[in-house]
Amino acid sequence: MTAVAPSPDIARPTPAPQLRRGRLFGAELERLRRRRLVQVLVAIFFIGLVAAGAIIFFTHHTDTAKAQAAAQQAYENEQRYYDEMVAQMRAEGAPPEEIPPRAKFAGRPEDYFQDPRYRAVDYLPQLVTGVGVAWALFACMIGATFVGAEWAHKTMVALLFWEPRRLRVIGLKLAALLTGVAVIGAAAQILAIGLGDLTARWRGTFEGIDAIKGGFWAPLLASAGRGVLLALIAAAIGFAVANLVRHTAAVLGIAFVYFAILESTVAGLRPAWQPYLLATNIGAFLTRGGIDVQVPTGLVTGSPEAMFRQVHLSSARGGLYLLAVAAVLVLISTALFRRRDLT
Amino acid sequence: MSVIEVRGLEKVYRRLRRPPERALDGLDLDVPEGGVFGFLGPNGSGKTTTIRGLLGLIRADAGEMKLLGRRVPDDLSRVVSSVGALVETPQFFPTFSGRVNLGLLARTAGVPPGRVDECLEIVGLRDRARDKYKGYSLGMKQRLGIAAALLKKPRLLILDEPSNGLDPAGIREVRELLKNLGGQPDTTVFLSSHLLGEVQQICDRVAILARGRCVASGQVSEVLASRSPSWLRVRLDDLASGGEVLTRAGFTVSQVDGALRLDNVAEPAAVTRVLAEQGLYLSELTPLGIDLETVFLDLTKEQS
Numbered sequence: 287m288t289a290v291a292p293s294p295d296i297a298r299p300t301p302a303p304q305l306r307r308g309r310l311f312g313a314e315l316e317r318l319r320r321r322r323l324v325q326v327l328v329a330i331f332f333i334g335l336v337a338a339g340a341i342i343f344f345t346h347h348t349d350t351a352k353a354q355a356a357a358q359q360a361y362e363n364e365q366r367y368y369d370e371m372v373a374q375m376r377a378e379g380a381p382p383e384e385i386p387p388r389a390k391f392a393g394r395p396e397d398y399f400q401d402p403r404y405r406a407v408d409y410l411p412q413l414v415t416g417v418g419v420a421w422a423l424f425a426c427m428i429g430a431t432f433v434g435a436e437w438a439h440k441t442m443v444a445l446l447f448w449e450p451r452r453l454r455v456i457g458l459k460l461a462a463l464l465t466g467v468a469v470i471g472a473a474a475q476i477l478a479i480g481l482g483d484l485t486a487r488w489r490g491t492f493e494g495i496d497a498i499k500g501g502f503w504a505p506l507l508a509s510a511g512r513g514v515l516l517a518l519i520a521a522a523i524g525f526a527v528a529n530l531v532r533h534t535a536a537v538l539g540i541a542f543v544y545f546a547i548l549e550s551t552v553a554g555l556r557p558a559w560q561p562y563l564l565a566t567n568i569g570a571f572l573t574r575g576g577i578d579v580q581v582p583t584g585l586v587t588g589s590p591e592a593m594f595r596q597v598h599l600s601s602a603r604g605g606l607y608l609l610a611v612a613a614v615l616v617l618i619s620t621a622l623f624r625r626r627d628l629t
Numbered sequence: 630m631s632v633i634e635v636r637g638l639e640k641v642y643r644r645l646r647r648p649p650e651r652a653l654d655g656l657d658l659d660v661p662e663g664g665v666f667g668f669l670g671p672n673g674s675g676k677t678t679t680i681r682g683l684l685g686l687i688r689a690d691a692g693e694m695k696l697l698g699r700r701v702p703d704d705l706s707r708v709v710s711s712v713g714a715l716v717e718t719p720q721f722f723p724t725f726s727g728r729v730n731l732g733l734l735a736r737t738a739g740v741p742p743g744r745v746d747e748c749l750e751i752v753g754l755r756d757r758a759r760d761k762y763k764g765y766s767l768g769m770k771q772r773l774g775i776a777a778a779l780l781k782k783p784r785l786l787i788l789d790e791p792s793n794g795l796d797p798a799g800i801r802e803v804r805e806l807l808k809n810l811g812g813q814p815d816t817t818v819f820l821s822s823h824l825l826g827e828v829q830q831i832c833d834r835v836a837i838l839a840r841g842r843c844v845a846s847g848q849v850s851e852v853l854a855s856r857s858p859s860w861l862r863v864r865l866d867d868l869a870s871g872g873e874v875l876t877r878a879g880f881t882v883s884q885v886d887g888a889l890r891l892d893n894v895a896e897p898a899a900v901t902r903v904l905a906e907q908g909l910y911l912s913e914l915t916p917l918g919i920d921l922e923t924v925f926l927d928l929t930k931e932q933s
Contacts, residue, residue, distance in 0.1 A: 313736040320733075322724045440720035443686060444777070447714045448737050450685040450705040627642075627687040 310449055314462035323431050328470060331424045335417065335474060339481035342413075346404040346489040357398035364392040404490025407502065410482040411509055415572050417478040418471075418513015422568075425467045425517040426541065429524030432463050434534025443628050452624050456529065460616065463525055464518050471517040475510035505574055512572055515605065519612045526615035529623055557582050561597055564611065570604030577604075630698065632785045632817045633660035633683065638692035640678055640841075652678040654841035656692070660819055660834075665811035667828035667849075668821040669921075670838030671929050676821045677717065679838075680789050684714055697785060710738060713783035715791055719774025723763035727754055727773050730762055731780060740780050748776040751806070767794030775803070786810060789821045800824070804831050829921040839929045853924055861897055863889040864913035871909050878903045888913070 318324055368391050375385055436442040436459075449455050486492055495502035528537045549563050560566050560579050570577045580594045587593075635658040642650045653675045660666045670676045681687045683694055685702035694701045697708045721730040731745045749755045752772040757765070765773065771794050778786055791807070792800045808831050811818045822828050828835060829849060836846035845852050864887070865871045872889055875882045880900070881892045891900065897916060904911055 309739050310737050313733050316736065317722075317733055320725060320729065321722075435722070439722055441722060443716070444720045444734075445737070446686060447684060447712075447716075448709065448734055450702065450709050625688070627681075629642075629681065629687065 310454070311458045311462055314459050315466065318428075318432055318462055318466050321432065321435065323435070324428050324466075327424050327428055327431075331421060331470075331474070332477075334420070335477060336481075339478070339485070342404065342409075343481070343485045343489060346485060347402050348489060348491075349402060353400055353402045354395075357400070358395050360398040361392065361395040364398075368392050404482070404485040405494070406482065406486035406490060406492045407494040407498065409490075410479065410486070411506055411574070413478050413482045414475060414506060414510045414513060417474055418510070418516050418572060419568075421467075421471050421474050421513065422517040422520040425471070425521035426524035427538070428467065429463055429521035430528040430537035431534045432528075433459060433525050434528040434532070434537065437528075437532035438534065446628070453620065456620050456623055460522065460525055463521055467517050467521040468514055471514035472510075475513060479506070479510065509572070509574060512601070512605065516568065516571060516608070519608045522612040522616055526612070526619040530615070530619040561599055562607075564608070566599065567604040567607045570599035571601055571608060572604075573601060576600035576602075630662050631659045631695070632662050632697055633658060633819060634695040635659075635679065635683075636693050638679065638682065638694065639690045640675075640682065640687065641690055652841055653682075653689070653692075656838070656841060656843055658836055658843055658846070660817065660836075662815070662817055663811075664833035665807055665818040665820055665831050667832035667835035668819060668838070669823075669825065669828060669835055669925055674838040674929070675841040676838055677789055678841075680714075680716055680787055680821060683787065684712075684716065686716075710781055711784040712787065713778035713781050713785070714787040714789075715771075715774040715778045716787075716789045718793065719770055719777065721762045721770075721773065721777075724761055726759050726761055727765070727769075727776075728758040730773070731777055734777055735780055738781060744780055744782075748779045751779060752776045753802070768796060768799050771795060772799075772803075775806070784815055785817050785819065787819045787821075790823065791820070792822065792824055792827065800827065807831055825920075825922040825925055835921070837925055837928050844928045845924070849921065853921065860917055861891040861894050861900065862913065862915045862917055863891060863900060863911055865889075865904065865909055865911040867909060870907075871904060871911070874903060874907045874909060875900065 365388075368388060372385055433442075436445070442455075445455060446452065498505075524537055527540060528534055531537070531540075545565065549565055552559050552563060558581050560581060566577075566579060576599050578596045578598050581597045583593060583595050585593050635656055638653045638656040638658075640651075640653040642652055644650070652673075656675060656679060658679070668676055668679075678687065682689050683696055683701060685705045688702070696705065697711060699705070699708045701708075721727075725733070727749065728745060731748065732742060734740075735742060735745050746755060746758070749758050752775050754769060754772055754776060757769065762770070762773070771791060775788070775791055778788065788807075792803050795803060804827055807818050807820060810816055811831070811833070820828065820832065832849055834846070834848050835852055836843050837852070838844065862885075863871065863875075868884060868887075868889060872882050872884060875889065875891065878899075880894065880903075883890045883892075894900065897914060900914060901911065
């Protein structure tokens, strides 16, 4: 140490600054923004999104004549194959009733047509859902690393020298995380819809959107909103579990064990519990109108209708279930954090 | 007024598959306002547990604590803005620079950004302020921790082993810094340290902990005096005869390292006189005091 220059007013008492919620929230947002891993994850996500958008853009085009010619060619090839097959069957003495009718075997030319256009009516909702799921995965990791790094580097303890009210600290950290995740998630959805819209305009079509009952754009935006909400839930779960186990990597391990082992085991051994699995509820939440799952009735013989009953999981039910899981985990981790000795 | 008051503080750590560990066993402590207060004790004596309790990081099982007149941990949030702390190794984000790390803390508490550079200047880190924390040496990390503790211009500065990892020059400069801080009006430095020589040089008062209890406290001179009075080292050619004469004259005499040790001597001149009357002439008579290290080792050995 060579340059210590004690000042005569080093510790002159001044009116102590009062801690305010807004300051801590702002500092937490700043900390989230500056974390290297958060920056890397967000960068990877957006690079992936733009790359996917570019691939989608360049793999579609509006040259339907070429596609129709290819379909006609494929149809004719199939006709030739049919003729050869029938000739061979007759030569082998096959009875006429065994020879399939031409229309059933080879179909029609339009059956071979692969529309090269980006059809907004089909693909935009898929894109929005995909972006929502992908961002939810990243948000879970960001939530875990945001608080996990605090424990790994023990900066949580240092922060408590400045704001000892633990509930406020953890609450504002979570609020900052959710704000960041929501803003980035919304930006990603806007970008995805923009890229899809651009692709549909330049290399596709909006055909069919007017025929959709209930409209197209409002449900699409609702789907995007559900994607953002799913990311918020995932971030809160990642945050809560990392705060509970005080380790970022452990969250990834727990997620792997849950989704790769536990869910498939439960689905195999206890299919009746399917409506309570996270993956099922994520599917229900993101699907417009919800999903139906087949649940065993308990009968082991009889018709499929008797052995299984169909349970409808609405989108709202799926969302509420996921929210409840996140809320319970956040409450448990917060309660333990409040009481825990920090040594 | 006491800036720190602790009464009957008890803490037992209970951990899975390990026997309970009693860290504090009815600790009483008073730290008066002003100056530098040394907080001493061997490893495991409860120093860091006490500090963690004062800062609300652990919950005591019994007893009460006050910081700047407020009960903690209940009212800690009302005084925390006047308390700076460094507990063991300072902890910051490794990929943030020193300035960014301090800036985030300053922002948390509404400390003006200019104060960050002031504190970096005070601890001699201004030139390295833009470097990442993970590139700092242990000594630089320690100094950044001290800078963080100074950000709030605290009335009470709690430092747990602030000289950890510092080179001798750094230790000397931290000593000067703490002396300077302790000399400020209305500022108290509460210093936990193993460097007893350092503590003796800069502290006005000390408390010594052993096995979770305070075994001595007060002004440094009082603690030294209460533990063991001064003694005399006497050398002469015929140690055996000298020892016999002095013992007959009522002195408490022992032989140590080729010299005589006389304890509880009220009047050193009497030693010269008694020996001269018997024709024995001394070659050395040195009054010696004990140091804080000796008192510390005596007290903590007794407790264990």
